[in-house]
Amino acid sequence: MLIGANWKMHKTVHESVDFFRALAADILLDLDVEVFICVPFTALWALSQASAAAGGWPIALGAQNVFWEDEGPYTGEVSPVMLRDSGCKYAIVGHSERRQKFSETAAHTAKKVAALLRNRVRPVLCIGETWEEKAKGITEQVLVRQLEPVFPMLRTEDLPECVFAYEPVWAIGTGRRASACQAAEAHRFIRLLLHDRFGVEAGERAKILYGGSVTEKNLSELLEIDELDGVFVGGASLEVQSFSTIIRRCAQRGTEGS
Numbered sequence: 220m221l222i223g224a225n226w227k228m229h230k231t232v233h234e235s236v237d238f239f240r241a242l243a244a245d246i247l248l249d250l251d252v253e254v255f256i257c258v259p260f261t262a263l264w265a266l267s268q269a270s271a272a273a274g275g276w277p278i279a280l281g282a283q284n285v286f287w288e289d290e291g292p293y294t295g296e297v298s299p300v301m302l303r304d305s306g307c308k309y310a311i312v313g314h315s316e317r318r319q320k321f322s323e324t325a326a327h328t329a330k331k332v333a334a335l336l337r338n339r340v341r342p343v344l345c346i347g348e349t350w351e352e353k354a355k356g357i358t359e360q361v362l363v364r365q366l367e368p369v370f371p372m373l374r375t376e377d378l379p380e381c382v383f384a385y386e387p388v389w390a391i392g393t394g395r396r397a398s399a400c401q402a403a404e405a406h407r408f409i410r411l412l413l414h415d416r417f418g419v420e421a422g423e424r425a426k427i428l429y430g431g432s433v434t435e436k437n438l439s440e441l442l443e444i445d446e447l448d449g450v451f452v453g454g455a456s457l458e459v460q461s462f463s464t465i466i467r468r469c470a471q472r473g474t475e476g477s
């Protein structure tokens with residue numbers, strides 16, 4: 220299981236370091252899961268340093284965005300080289316908040332994914348339909364539209380490094396999680412597209428996470444879905460207690476072999 224957190228625009232540097240320290244103390248048990256947290260850019264380097272000083276916390280660092288060039292005259296942007304240099308292992312691409320509020324297009328996300336892979340940072344590509352698109356019954360077309368421009372950027376050997384987060388826009392921050400059945404259907408469809416494009420073996424090696432109003436209280440039903448490789452958590456990742464409960468539940472699922 221891969222468990223990701225997206226803090227969005229929350230937490231100062233000190234709050235971030237305190238959180239990582241407390242979470243690391245809480246999950247130091249030998250849990251068979253991988254955890255990453257996508258923090259604001261400002262906290263990356265401090266977290267890297269604090270983790271190294273503590274002997275290495277079992278929490279990978281992620282960023283929430285990236286630019287597609289390695290360097291140059293791009294005021295305000297942060298490059299994949301800089302992310303890697305700051306200790307980042309993951310970076311979100313194409314979150315619906317960026318698509319909707321910052322006009323990020325599928326062509327942009329494709330270039331960002333390529334830039335991350337080139338710099339050995341794992342892309343976490345967010346895809347998902349809006350409520351209107353769901354109501355029209357075009358979820359699958361939307362997923363294809365978001366994935367197709369990215370596929371030419373991927374080589375078969377990149378697939379184990381790729382994370383796809385199915386995040387229905389209507390479920391993000393609304394308290395309205397997709398049902399297990401809806402999530403399973405979308406995950407199956409995404410997996411099928413990967414199989415078609417890259418072959419079954421490579422397609423199986425990418426991770427597909429579910430994101431959108433995941434909490435420690437509504438997790439059990441989701442964990443029963445075979446198609447789920449993990450979860451991507453927003454609001455419920457901001458408190459150590461709720462996020463560590465989610466991590467433990469996911470780890471238990473792993474040991475039950477479901």
Ligand code: 13P
Pocket residue numbers: 225314386390391392393394430431432433451452453454455
């Ligand atoms: P919430 O868990 O707050 O719905 O946010 C999910 C999300 O946007 C993860 O990227």
